[in-house]
Amino acid sequence: MSNNIPSDLKYTKSHEWVRQAQNGAIEIGITDHAQSALGDLVFVEVPDVGRALSAGEACAVVESVKAASDVYSPLAGKVIANNGALASKPELLNEDPYGTGWLFRLETTGSAAVSSLMSASAYETFLAEESK
Amino acid sequence: MGLKTPLYDTHVQQGAKIVDFGGWDMPLHYGSQIEEHHAVRRDSGMFDVSHMCIVDLSGGRVREFLRFLLANDVGRLKTSGKALYSCMLLPNGGVIDDLIVYYMSGTWYRMVVNAGTRDKDLAWIRKHAIDFDVTVAERKELAMIAVQGPNARGKAAALLPPPQQAAVLELKPFFGAPFGSWFVARTGYTGEDGFEIMIPAAEAADAWGRLLQQGVKPAGLGARDTLRLEAGMNLYGNDMDEHFHPLESGLAWTVAFEPKDRDFIGREALERAQRESGRELVGLLLEDRGVLRSHQKVLSAGATTAGLCGEVTSGTFSPTLNRSIALARVPKTSQPAVQVDIRGKLHAARIVKPPFVRHGKALIDIS
Numbered sequence: 253m254s255n256n257i258p259s260d261l262k263y264t265k266s267h268e269w270v271r272q273a274q275n276g277a278i279e280i281g282i283t284d285h286a287q288s289a290l291g292d293l294v295f296v297e298v299p300d301v302g303r304a305l306s307a308g309e310a311c312a313v314v315e316s317v318k319a320a321s322d323v324y325s326p327l328a329g330k331v332i333a334n335n336g337a338l339a340s341k342p343e344l345l346n347e348d349p350y351g352t353g354w355l356f357r358l359e360t361t362g363s364a365a366v367s368s369l370m371s372a373s374a375y376e377t378f379l380a381e382e383s384k
Numbered sequence: 385m386g387l388k389t390p391l392y393d394t395h396v397q398q399g400a401k402i403v404d405f406g407g408w409d410m411p412l413h414y415g416s417q418i419e420e421h422h423a424v425r426r427d428s429g430m431f432d433v434s435h436m437c438i439v440d441l442s443g444g445r446v447r448e449f450l451r452f453l454l455a456n457d458v459g460r461l462k463t464s465g466k467a468l469y470s471c472m473l474l475p476n477g478g479v480i481d482d483l484i485v486y487y488m489s490g491t492w493y494r495m496v497v498n499a500g501t502r503d504k505d506l507a508w509i510r511k512h513a514i515d516f517d518v519t520v521a522e523r524k525e526l527a528m529i530a531v532q533g534p535n536a537r538g539k540a541a542a543l544l545p546p547p548q549q550a551a552v553l554e555l556k557p558f559f560g561a562p563f564g565s566w567f568v569a570r571t572g573y574t575g576e577d578g579f580e581i582m583i584p585a586a587e588a589a590d591a592w593g594r595l596l597q598q599g600v601k602p603a604g605l606g607a608r609d610t611l612r613l614e615a616g617m618n619l620y621g622n623d624m625d626e627h628f629h630p631l632e633s634g635l636a637w638t639v640a641f642e643p644k645d646r647d648f649i650g651r652e653a654l655e656r657a658q659r660e661s662g663r664e665l666v667g668l669l670l671e672d673r674g675v676l677r678s679h680q681k682v683l684s685a686g687a688t689t690a691g692l693c694g695e696v697t698s699g700t701f702s703p704t705l706n707r708s709i710a711l712a713r714v715p716k717t718s719q720p721a722v723q724v725d726i727r728g729k730l731h732a733a734r735i736v737k738p739p740f741v742r743h744g745k746a747l748i749d750i751s
Contacts, residue, residue, distance in 0.1 A: 291401075291412075291413060291416075291417055291606065292416055292417050292418040294418075294675060294701035294703075295673060295674055295675050295701065295708075297673075297674075313727070315674075315675045315701070317417050317418065317606055317610060317700060317701055317703075318412075318417075318606065319677075320675065320677070320727070339673070
């Protein structure tokens with residue numbers, strides 16, 4: 253099982269990663285572990301720009317040859333960008349989950365705090381527990 | 385822990401992702417299911433299908449027995465080694481299993497049935513075999529490797545001693561023959577040319593390794609499923625089961641109603657079903673982006689939930705067409721334009737005639 257967990261990102265128990273960008277915006281994708289477990293991805297549906305999301309809301313769908321999985325918004329916020337390239341190249345999610353395979357960017361709202369999410373080492377521990 | 389084929393350790397060594405399939409620990413893929421799919425369409429791939437159940441049937445009345453047991457007619461098999469695809473039915477026409485039967489001799493037929501239905505199949509076969517004094521022997525000591533793709537036969541033939549290579553390459557489609565301790569048949573479940581090789585379990589890992597050296601790519605159950613669906617082939621448990629008869633499962637072509645005086649289990653029920661309009665199994669091509677999956681609801685075009693007309697039985701993303709395809713059971717009166725409910729949203733789809741892909745070529749218009 254592939255297990256690349258960059259130390260500068262934050263993580264959720266539902267296997268999303270969060271990168272802090274400028275001006276309080278955050279970038280969201282699925283982890284290397286998640287893409288590896290899903291297998292070859294063939295269809296990705298990202299949330300529309302302008303959509304307001306609450307924390308934990310199902311807002312994107314990643315489908316592999318095997319099955320469809322929901323992606324949950326790690327924090328509350330408004331979608332300010334989505335990765336249009338995934339429409340024609342869903343395999344970017346397999347090839348580069350932390351880079352060109354990003355899903356969407358959020359302008360966080362309310363008391364949303366990136367610091368409340370798991371660190372890389374906490375996520376690693378979580379994965380180890382989960383696989384037991 | 386599930387049942388393991390003689391190739392299990394080989395799969396693990398080659399990095400397979402192992403999943404449970406009908407109680408067996410089987411390879412789903414060895415890294416990329418899509419690459420494995422393309423390898424079979426473009427060159428060659430190999431599948432461990434040792435979980436499938438090989439049964440030898442023998443006795444003086446074995447032909448008579450199989451003409452009664454199966455919906456297709458083994459009476460059509462006149463040449464040794466010739467294979468026939470058939471359903472085995474309940475009296476009400478429900479499909480117990482689909483299978484391949486090889487005519488070996490007047491007193492010996494070989495059958496290959498699905499792994500997931502093994503127990504009930506053997507019980508059913510044995511129950512009826514008694515009346516015909518037919519011996520039913522499962523060949524558990526045989527493994528089976530399917531080598532499929534446009535270059536599969538040549539690469540597989542290289543495993544045999546030179547004198548046998550020419551003979552194996554001369555096998556016609558849907559024929560099998562013994563080659564030493566092997567039984568090689570020109571059959572498959574991918575829509576490509578190739579062989580299915582029955583081989584003593586002890587020789588399986590060596591043969592797999594030699595095929596690998598020939599450049600044959602190991603492929604898992606994932607690719608097997610996308611390949612068979614592109615080829616328009618049914619999967620037992622998805623596209624037909626005991627609740628549906630062959631005529632509503634795209635398998636009317638496998639039922640031999642002629643000669644009329646042949647009695648077979650399920651005949652009466654199927655003759656009744658023939659007179660009803662009923663449902664049929666069709667192909668679906670999704671017009672929108674997304675992926676069709678089994679159990680999604682099919683609606684007539686323009687209809688809301690009231691226009692429910694059918695259900696997807698198998699759906700997937702087709703790596704060859706780069707579109708989503710499916711098999712679905714719908715009323716025979718359905719119009720070509722339909723909609724499919726994918727997670728609460730209706731998506732346009734079109735009824736098409738399978739197969740979607742054969743011998744590497746798209747057979748339906750995807751424009």
